[in-house]
Amino acid sequence: KTQVEQSPQSLVVRQGENCVLQCNYSVTPDNHLRWFKQDTGKGLVSLTVLVHENDKTSNGRYSATLDKDAKHSTLHITATLLDDTATYICVVGDRGSALGRLHFGAGTQLIVIP
Amino acid sequence: EAAVTQSPRNKVTVTGGNVTLSCRQTNSHNYMYWYRQDTGHGLRLIHYSYGAGNLQIGDVPDGYKATRTTQEDFFLLLELASPSQTSLYFCASSVQGYEQYFGPGTRLTVL
Numbered sequence: 001k002t003q004v005e006q007s008p009q010s011l012v013v014r015q016g017e018n019c020v021l022q023c024n025y026s027v028t029p030d031n032h033l034r035w036f037k038q039d040t041g042k043g044l045v046s047l048t049v050l051v052h053e054n055d056k057t058s059n060g061r062y063s064a065t066l067d068k069d070a071k072h073s074t075l076h077i078t079a080t081l082l083d084d085t086a087t088y089i090c091v092v093g094d095r096g097s098a099l100g101r102l103h104f105g106a107g108t109q110l111i112v113i114p
Numbered sequence: 115e116a117a118v119t120q121s122p123r124n125k126v127t128v129t130g131g132n133v134t135l136s137c138r139q140t141n142s143h144n145y146m147y148w149y150r151q152d153t154g155h156g157l158r159l160i161h162y163s164y165g166a167g168n169l170q171i172g173d174v175p176d177g178y179k180a181t182r183t184t185q186e187d188f189f190l191l192l193e194l195a196s197p198s199q200t201s202l203y204f205c206a207s208s209v210q211g212y213e214q215y216f217g218p219g220t221r222l223t224v225l
Contacts (some may be wrong), residue, residue, distance in 0.1 A: 004156060034213075043118075043204060043216040044157075089156070101173075102214065104156025 003027045004105035005043035006090050012079050012111045021108045024071040031100060033066050035075045036089040038107065044089060047075070080112045117141060118217035120205050126223045127195050135190040135220050137205030142222060145187040145208045145213070148172070148180060150201040151219075163188055195224045 007105055013019045023033070035042040035088045048057040050066035050073060055071045057064050061078045090105040118139045124169040127133050139146060145164050149157040159172030161180035169180055177199060179191040192199055201222050 002156075041219065041221070043218045045216075046213065049213070081205050091156075101159070102157075104158075106154055 001056055002106075003103050004090055004092055005066060006108050008090075008108060009106075010109040010111070012113060015080055015082055015114055017080055019077050019080060021075040021077075021088050021090075021110070023075070023105055025071050025073075025090070025092045025103070025105075027071075027092040027094055027103045028044040029069065029094055030092055031095050032093045032095055033073050034091045034093070035062075035073075036065055036091060038087045040086070047088075077110070080110075082112050082114065084110060085112045086090065086110060118205055118207050118215050120217040121202075122220060123218065126225065127214045128225050129196055131147065131192075131195045131224070132163075133136075133192040133195050133222065135192075135203055135205075135222070137188045137190075137213070137217055138186050139188075139205075139207040140186060140216075140218075141207065142185060143207035143209050144185070145210070145214075146182060147206040147208075147214065148178075149204045149206065150174065150199075151204060152201050160190065160203075184206050195222075197224045201225045208221045 002054040007022045034049045035047045048064045055066040062075045066073045086105040089107045092103045094100045121136045147162040148160040158174045162170045163182035182188050194200040203220045205217040
C-alpha cells in the first residue's frame with residue numbers, strides 16, 4: 001500500500017510563475033520529511049528537510065511546510081526557471097536513525113516552459 | 115559533500131544473464147543502500163548494509179543478491195536477470211540513516 005502520495009502527478013508552468021506541490025502520507029511514526037529534486041536520468045538531490053510539527057523551511061526559491069497532524073507537506077517554488085524542470089520527490093523517514101526506513105513518493109514531474 | 119559513484123551508468127543484458135552493479139562512496143559512511151526506481155512507484159529498497167561484510171534485506175529483495183566488500187564498495191548482483199528487473203537502480207550512503215546521499219543511477223535493461 002502506497003504510504004506517500006504526491007499530487008499532481010505532473011505539472012506544466014510558464015517560466016516566472018509560482019507553483020505548489022503536495023505530499024500526503026500515512027507513515028507512522030513520521031520523524032522527518034525531505035523533498036528531493038531529481039533531474040532526468042540523474043540522482044536525487046536534497047532540497048530541504050522538515051522535522052517538527054508545523055515546520056517551515058526556505059532554501060532560495062524553494063520553501064516547504066509540514067503539518068504533522070494532517071500528515072501533509074507542501075513545496076512551493078517561486079519564480080520558476082527552466083532549470084526547475086525535474087521530478088520532485090517527497091520522502092518520509094519513520095525514524096531519525098539507521099533503524100528507520102525511508103518511504104518514497106512517486107514524484108511530481110514539473111515542466112517549466114518559456 | 116558526499117560522493118557516491120555508480121558503474122556502469124547503462125547496461126543492457128539478456129534474460130538469464132549475469133549482471134553486477136557497482137557502487138562506491140568515498141566519505142566513510144557506514145550505511146549503504148540499493149534501490150530501484152520504476153515509473154509510477156517511489157524508490158524501493160532492495161538491500162542495505164551497515165558495514166563491510168554485513169547485509170540486510172530490504173523490501174523487494176527477490177532476484178537480487180548484494181555484497182559489501184569494504185567500507186566503500188557495495189555491489190548488487192543479478193544472477194539470472196529477468197525483464198521485470200529492467201529499472202533505474204540507485205545506490206545511496208549515509209552515516210546513520212538520517213540523510214542519504216544518492217549516486218547518479220544505473221539504467222539496466224533486460225531484453
